[in-house]
Amino acid sequence: MPESGTTEAAPRSVGATIELEGLTKRYPGSDRPAVDDVTMEIGAGETVVFVGPSGCGKSTTLKMINxxxxxxxxxxxxxxxDVTDMDPVKLRRTIGYAIQASGLFPHMTVAQNIALVPKMLRWPSGRVRDRVEEMLDLVxxxxxxxxxxxxRQLSGGQQQRVGVARALAADPPVLLMDEPFGAVDPITRDHLQDELIRLQRELHKTIVFVTHDFDEAIxxxxxxxxxxxQSHIAQFDTPEAILTNPADDFVSGFVGAGAALKRLNLTRVGDVAVTDYxxxxxxxxxDEISARLRSAGTDEVLVLDKRGRPYKWLRRGDIARTQGSLARAGVLVHDTVTRDAxxxxxxxxxxxxxxxxxxVTGRRGAYEGVVDVETLMNSVHELLEADRLEARESQAGLEEQRSAQTHAEQEGAHPPGDRGEAQA
Structure with missing residues (x-):
């Protein structure tokens, strides 16, 4: 029996399909619609990204879903x-929504922000409290x-994590995200993207994500x-298909130069050799650190902080300069990546x-291993070689097609009867 004021954990919801059929938005006084006749189907548990130029209607299309x-x-x-005629307030309580700059209520604590929708849905207080703890741990x-x-007591990245936690608190099958990471610095943005990928792997929600950054979309x-x-769909396909076979010049403009290098965004750190160190x-x-260096047979060790997170690279020669403390010795770890990076x-x-x-780090930044530049460069060379091979095969196919077309045209210019008469 659960304790008073608590409830047993309910099974988590998974993603739901989203079908848009002829979706249109026309504002009064405008000579053409802002969004014109959008039809698409998004699979349950799928992450679909809307990308396009400013003013193309991508955020308007997203906001029409809820x-x-x-x-x-x-x-x-x-x-x-069909939710087109449903009470919109009721609909929004079943759809998670995360926006740029988090949208947190400044007069509420983190816990109160996350608990907002569950309380509106009249969850028991014990279940709400447990859910807040679960969501904070999840992000x-x-x-x-x-x-x-x-x-105000959080960094920009922490605010965005809380914003995602609030969007997921009521366990919605659908999560809408409108440029949620656009207002943070590039390093924090990379980590937030990795966190979203990790969360999606665990939760299997249906996510619709708006961005102007094609690299983020990939x-x-x-x-x-x-x-x-007007949100007309130029191409709706996998990142690989768009990178290797853009539908037209408009899509090629979004892909931009260096398509082969952009494919580095399709391979995760977890897909290559992550080694221990x-x-x-x-x-x-x-004295234990010195012994560890000697037994490891290396000139360097990684110092972890009290929470098991990477803190400093410490070389053998640094120990002589420690003067009994690691405070001034070694080189601080400036950046880390997750397996989903x-x-x-x-x-x-x-x-x-x-x-x-x-x-390489895991949950809450805990150390999991390292990946070195040699491994990364080998992967880059493999991707580039694969692109060269694909380009050669594509060129060979085009040449074969042109040869066949030329042969067919020559055959058409000289029908069999004409050739026979000429020989006669």
């Missing part, structure tokens, strides 16, 4: 149910440290919808850190 903007025409079905924030803070999307003006704790005695993220981190390797 009816923050009312459509002028068309139908919306979620999980097979990598220590509940004891963060539940009672206010948004990294997180199962499929990408490249949108023209000698580690010591920040509070370990210096892309090879491009890892390569940038390696080049920025200038150590020839980057530490």
């Amino acid at each position: 009816r923050l903007i009312e459509p002028t025409g068309g139908r919306i079905r979620i999980g097979g149910e 990598g924030l220590d509940p004891d440290e963060f539940r009672d803070r206010y948004p 990294k997180i999307g199962d499929r990408i919808a490249v949108l023209r003006e 000698p580690t010591v704790g920040v509070d370990d005695p210096l 892309t090879l491009r993220d890892a390569l940038e981190a390696v080049l920025t850190d200038n150590t020839g390797r980057v530490a």
Whole structure:
């Protein structure tokens, strides 16, 4: 029996299909619709990214799914149910929504922000409390440290994590995300993208994500919808298909130069060799650290902080200069990557850190291993070689097609009867 005020954990919901049929939005006084006749189907548990130029209608299309903007025409079905005429407030309580700059209420604590929708749905207080703890842990924030803070006491990245936790708190099957990471610095943005990929692997929600950044779309999307003006769909396909076979010049413009290198965003750190590396704790005695260096047969160890997170690279020669303390010895770890980070993220981190390797972390930044520049460069060369091979095969196919066409044209210019008469 559960204790008074608590409930047994309910099974988690999974993603639901989203069907848009002829979805249109026309504003009064405008000579043409802002969104014109959008029809698409998004699979349950799929992450679909809308990308397109500013003003093309991608955010308007997203907001019509949860009816923050009312459509002028068309139908919306979620999980097979037509929600076009449903009470919009009731609909929004069943759909998670995360926006740029988190949208947290400044007068509420982190816990109160996350609990907002569950309380509206009249969940028992014990279940709400448990859900807040679960959500904070899920997005990598220590509940004891963060539940009672206010948004102003959080970094931009922490605010965005809380925003995602709030969007997921009522366990919705669908999560809408409108440029949620656009207001944070590039390093934090990479980590938030990795966190979203990890969460999606665990939760299997249906995610519709709006961005203007094609690299971000490649990294997180199962499929990408490249949108023209009025949300007309230029191409709706997998990242691989769009990179290797853009539908037209408009899509090619979004792909931009260096398509082969952009494919680094399709391969995860977890797909290559992540190796272990000698580690010591920040509070370990210096003689134990020296012994660890000798037994490992290396000139360097990775120092972990009290929470098991990468802290410093410590070389053998640094120990002589410690003067009994690690405070001034070694080189601080400036950046880390997760297993869900892309090879491009890892390569940038390696080049920025200038150590020839980057530490790989898991939940709450705990150390899991390292990936080195040699492994990354080998992967880059393999991708480039695969692209060259594909290009050669494509060129050979085109030449064969032209040869066949030329042969057919020559045959057509000289019918068999004509050739016979000429020979006669």
